[in-house]
Amino acid sequence: MKKKVTLKQIAKELDVSISTVSKSLRNSLEIGEETRLKVQAFAKFYNYKPNNIALSLKNRRTKTIGIIIPEIVHYFFSTVINGIEQVANEKGYSVIICLSDDSFDKEVMNMELLAHGSTDGFIMSLSKETQFKKDFHHITEVIDQGMPVVMFDRITDEVHCDKVIIDDKKAAYEAVEYLIKLGRKRIALVTTVDYVSVGKLRTDGYTKALLDNSIPFDEQLIIKIEDVDTSEITIGKLLEDKAIDAVFAVNELFAVTILKTAHKIGLNVPKDLAIIAFTDGIISKYSTPTITTVSQSGAKMGKKAAEMLIQRLESEEHDDEDEIYKTEIIETHLIERESTD
Amino acid sequence: MKKKVTLKQIAKELDVSISTVSKSLRNSLEIGEETRLKVQAFAKFYNYKPNNIALSLKNRRTKTIGIIIPEIVHYFFSTVINGIEQVANEKGYSVIICLSDDSFDKEVMNMELLAHGSTDGFIMSLSKETQFKKDFHHITEVIDQGMPVVMFDRITDEVHCDKVIIDDKKAAYEAVEYLIKLGRKRIALVTTVDYVSVGKLRTDGYTKALLDNSIPFDEQLIIKIEDVDTSEITIGKLLEDKAIDAVFAVNELFAVTILKTAHKIGLNVPKDLAIIAFTDGIISKYSTPTITTVSQSGAKMGKKAAEMLIQRLESEEHDDEDEIYKTEIIETHLIERESTD
DNA sequence: CTGAAAGCGCTTACAG
């Protein structure tokens, strides 16, 4: 077991001072060429690499980004992480990931843990419980301490920081309008509980699309699902009793559940029932029939969020305190597949 | 902007020494009760939390686990991370995640980056390229330096460390035997290129099951896929020309592609063609028909790996140098769904 | 051209 070598050891071995070693390795011209090369050769031989922790302490920056998301086993969030990781890596940052499991307490705990030295800033998407409680003290606190935060997807207006979202309302509007253009009249909405910010916005888009096209709005056609696994009955009732000819589902898990239920009942998709899902994921692409979706590029959101965060991180160095926060809107578009004709 | 408060500041404010503050906060009995309570109250008021980085440097342990995996947008790997994160959290560890993108160079770079102070140990699954090159110097180096490594799923015999796997050969054997019991005679295998360790083992299991049941082995029934997206033609040929009645696919993406191709050709699944996939993921559960799979619990693997790593981390503290590495085998079982009758 | 000193934020063995 050969432990990692430190500056101190090199200095001792070569009988020079630690400062000299440090400077030589940083190629300082202060140091004579002979010494410099000698030190560099030695360091290379022993595969010296500076200790990140020591550097972090010294520089007061860790070059790591904290990511706090509700779930990782979720295609959308994985792609976001992918996007973040990609630009972070390019710019020499690492990412440290914490999951809130949609729990407020876990979100707070994780945030506090990371805020104390572990990361330079945060990229996060709010947990359901946080959105429900509307308690954001942990986030404002971190911002107050001078750490930048970028929120994406599940955000709140109550915190001032950079944000990356899609235009949920508009995207939902377009999806529903697309169904209307196909001649569908009785369009149901299958969505989440209301306090999830994006759920709310998508509902607004749905409603507006109906109104603008003078399709009667029927509250009974909106169903809110708390847990997919127990939703089959509710969905079954919707399909059987309400004589609907299209569904707009707020995520693809809902959509595929509707698809399978329709199948059982004997409805043909898309003939009897057209389906559009929000969030283009792996399920929609591989289900039978494949499902038309609103693409919501997680990778793009992640990249954008990382860029915004790093930009703020690096500009802060110049003590550039502009408190003008931006909200970036990522374009969505419809991916037409077999579940609509 | 109120910066985080440090021991030094508290000391100054309260006109005591830094040592006294530190000891008070750690509830040392060395310090008089009055001082102790005063310091604690003050610290609480200013929401003092020790700086993780400083602690890491001092203690020479970071309490974080480095995870290096090929891909995050992959149900199996997400569930593994979930499992790791869960036990890590319980035991007070954070996780820092790096993706290799199945590239050798990225794997090496990430490992070196993290090895220099950022983590106490690693949990990893090898990139394809690493398995192909059989170059593991970056891993042995880290181990030589005294950092424990736990490998899972895509492992190698050439590195001595703790490992968590499933019995790929046995699981494949059982899956194929299940098909045979159903009366299937011409069973194809759709697998990955050979250097992926698990692919090789699953092929072995497939072959053995055939032999043991005196089913003629036909090399033409094995196809190796490099890239799913361009595999439809190869799969189409297999289905049309080879008169097969069952397929064992080495992952669910292959399986669902087969399923869709069969559909197009007009084959009924499971009547004309039975399908079993390795790795139980979200696609198998939601496809139509649903796909029978070999469960390979990523969550369990992750949990186990984290337990093993942390156990080694904590026992090292007692300088307990037992070089007896273990390989844990996680049980698999068949989840019967609609793609087999 | 080289090195001693201070400092990042903490802990702890040792004096007093």
Added chain:
DNA sequence: CTGAAAGCGCTTACAG
């Protein structure tokens, strides 16, 4: 009961 000192591994302004 309290504090000065050393040290974790580094960098850098300052002496010489």
